[in-house]
Amino acid sequence: MxxxxxxxxxxxxxxxxxxxxxxxxxxxxxxxxxxxxxxxxxxxxxxxxxxxxxxxxxxxxxxxxxxxxxxxxxxxxxxxxxxxxxxxxxxxxxxxxxxxxxxxxxxxxxxxxxxxxxxxxxxxxxxxxxxxxxxxxxxxxxxxxxxxxxxxxxxxxxxxxxxxxxxxxxxxxxxxxxxxxxAQKWRPLRLESLLAGGALLVNEATFDNGLPLPPPNYVSRPSNLMLVEIPTDFQAIKRADLALAQRWRQHTRDIFEGMFDSGFLVTDFVSHEDPNGRPRSYYLLAHQDS
Missing domain, CATH: 3.40.630.30 (Gcn5-related N-acetyltransferase (GNAT))
Structure with missing residues (x-):
């Protein structure tokens, strides 16, 4: 090249x-x-x-x-x-x-x-x-x-x-x-630092046969910083289980629409590897008045 x-x-x-x-x-x-x-x-x-x-x-x-x-x-x-x-x-x-x-x-x-x-x-x-x-x-x-x-x-x-x-x-x-x-001065944020600083994880996923599952409910109490988990490989979910892809769509739709209506703004993205070696992905949202 x-x-x-x-x-x-x-x-x-x-x-x-x-x-x-x-x-x-x-x-x-x-x-x-x-x-x-x-x-x-x-x-x-x-x-x-x-x-x-x-x-x-x-x-x-x-x-x-x-x-x-x-x-x-x-x-x-x-x-x-x-x-x-x-x-x-x-x-x-x-x-x-x-x-x-x-x-x-x-x-x-x-x-x-x-x-x-x-x-x-x-x-x-x-x-x-x-x-x-x-x-x-x-x-x-x-x-x-x-x-x-x-x-x-x-x-x-x-x-x-x-x-x-x-x-x-x-x-x-x-x-x-x-x-x-x-200027390439952006440095990826660390999940551990955000949680230690008071960020609230809204919807921690669980796993079944290697696929992430959205929780049946999500945290709705307010915090100035909120983390929303999404699948790291949504294409793999669509190939393996359309019903699960539809669940993730509805689950995150409810969360984002509610948070945007409440004045939150997506401001950053966080990649993380959990203790089991699985890649995890999160949006960071901040309240626009904070």
């Missing part, structure tokens, strides 16, 4: 290569991908279409469009007062994952947004996908206080029969929090 270069896509061959990355990375059928001609047209009209190149080969890309923040009851005479970027999709070929390619693409998207005067980028992802949680919340410094039920409607494949709930995250690109991540 030569040095990866991040730059805008420029040719129809590169737009077509972005189609293939959608197929490979997300296993998307033809009807669901964003076609090359649409990517080109939207980039021409100001969208952020950035690629990671190994030599001349496109190995990953990120695509963002301009939008506006919905503020009910508020009318702004100038649309720029509510301007944001919506990050539609990002993907990296499997053989280039875990090599900071996605990280570089997102921070190139941040640079693009700053150059045009946009402070906020939003996107959605499945909150039960721990790898994405660690990347979006932990490594990038996004935050979340909005839960979207069944956002994409019914889907096929491993998602068939499972509600497509999503976190809508906010990435405030000019914040000190994000600047620290850009």
């Amino acid at each position: 030569s040095e990866i270069v991040v730059r805008p896509l420029e040719t129809m061959a590169e737009y077509t290569a972005a189609e293939e990355i959608q197929h490979i990375t997300w296993n998307m059928p033809d009807l669901e991908i964003i076609p090359a001609h649409a990517l080109h047209a939207m980039q021409h009209s100001g969208a952020a279409l950035l690629g990671a190149f190994d030599g001349e080969r496109l190995v990953g890309f990120t695509f963002g469009i301009l939008g506006t923040v919905d503020v009910p009851g508020r009318i702004d005479p100038v649309a720029a007062a509510r301007l944001k970027m919506y990050s539609v999709i990002a993907g990296v070929l499997p053989e280039y994952q875990h090599q900071n390619v996605g990280y570089r693409l997102k921070f190139a998207q941040r640079d693009f947004a700053q150059r045009i005067g946009v402070r906020l980028i939003t996107w959605t992802y499945d909150p039960l996908e721990s790898r994405n949680g660690r990347f979006n919340i932990g490594k990038l410094g996004a935050v979340c206080h909005r839960y979207l039920r069944h956002f994409h409607g019914d889907m096929s494949g491993l998602n068939a029969g499972l509600q497509t709930d999503r976190f809508e995250v906010e990435w405030w690109v000019t914040s000190q929090r994000v600047a620290a991540r850009a």
